[in-house]
Amino acid sequence: MPNTHPAIREFAVAGAEEGPYSITTGPDGALWLTFAHSGEIARLTLDGQLSRYPAGPESCRPTVITRGPDDALWFARTDGHLGRITTGGELTAFALPDPAANPFGLCTGPDGALWFTELNTDRIGRATLDGDITHFALTSTGAFPSFITPGPDGALWFTLNQADAIGRIDLTGEVVLHPLPGGAAPVGITCGADGALWFVEIAAGKVGRLDVGGDLQEFPLHHPDAKPHAITAAPSGDCWFTQWGANRVGRISPGGHLTEHDLPTPGSEPHGIAIGPDGAVWTALETGSVARIAH
Template sequence: MPRPPAVSITEFPVSGKDAGPYGITCGTDGALWFTMVHQGAIGRITPGGDVTTHPLEPASSGPSIITAGPDDALWFTEFRGHRIGRVTTTGDIASFPLSTPDAGPFGITAGADGALWFTEAGADRIGRITTSGEVTEFPLPVSGAFASAIAAGPDDRLWFTMNQANAIGAIDLGGDISVHPLPTPDAAPVGITAGADGALWFVEIGAGRIGRITPDGKIDEFALPDRGARPHAITTDAGGDCWFTEWGANRVGRITPDGRIDEYDLPSPSSEPHGIAEGPDGAIWTALETGKVARLTPH
């Protein structure tokens, strides 16, 4: 078996230990943008490590997942504030309240229609928001699903995890929803990303597996060496591999399209890696809940 690629890891302090860096994405300005779920702020870090912080009001809004929008701004969910937020690359912040009580928006991504699509974990709905702030909501056919992460698929549908329903869902641009139950009990899927192979890849935090689903619904699962690793978020790199965080094991993992898994220990103990994204420098960046952002540079 060939050796896994070597990776150098650098950690950058970006906040206090209680701020909770959580979601992370690459902006159009050549920087990484991340949420601080406990501090109620949005952070920005350049590949060189320069950090800027933009506080939210109120600080208790719980910013969670963040994504680049079609308007060059960054869009994020406010899980406890029940709002969708927007921040420009110059730091101007706006928010859009949701009409559904206790919606709990969590995952968010840009769709093929030029809108942002998001999950409502607390309300069993998928939401859509235009760049002008107009919101439409679509009820799920499952109750108590706790819809979590969401990603745009190669078929123009939005694919999302249903953490408590143990299933993967897909919604087309007209609002029609399909549900694909997972074969492994209590898998509890969370993160999901579009792979370079035309499938969607997701993590099973409850079962310690990485899953793959094709647009026609065929599911494969790949067990991690450490079944208690608690994989949380996943992203795809330019070379076609997927990278994921192991929240419970203090590691970042990599899986190739044919299912080979490599793992890398993070330098700081108990750093609780959450969100993960490829940066403009080709490195993999992950938000560490204990107040840092880590950069993994493959060699």
């Protein structure tokens, strides 16, 4: 059953109105976050030093952030841009052809380009480091492509939140969809150390595992309304994930064993999650903090 993990510590980094959302480890040994509501990017060192940089206009709403292939941080903005920020705080923005595309998931592909999802257009995008954009249309309409991750097979894998499916796109743009049971609404996805794709089903309250051959396993959480959101793979082979509806972080082993831990502050709204430069698990809490989970 869920418990309060004795090694969870929370650190305030912003006001609740600023909305820490996504988190990743940068090339500089610091943690980088998006503040969705205030339109900022933040850099947090392990000794607690916080620096904040504009992500664009205050209303730009930066969401998912990732380390790029060029040792800068790249992030999606809901105002139809991809952003790039160096570790020194220098910002560049690339406008997408459709300003209403709402880019969201973002990762570095095996080809050294940035691959991203567009929530509103049923497309997967590819951006070179100088901002050249290519789009690949999906066959589903209203599918709401969400997170995206490099797979173990040289392709990119992504969630289709409203189509109840996991998608695969190769570097030529060929797309294959793997349907899930109805009512799953997958969001976060990562490639596990076991070579499978692990993802979370926000509507069904489950963690899923899909191998590259299409074999699917699902693991229900203790709380059916937990609303799991983001997931990340640890070098140990386990995957860690956030449950913003249940105010918990969870851990699942390659064999499907689940452990769930309550966060110390009620209603803290955990969203993004990452393995930090210190090997601990870090999660962004939308109410204005980050949590560090030793393991």
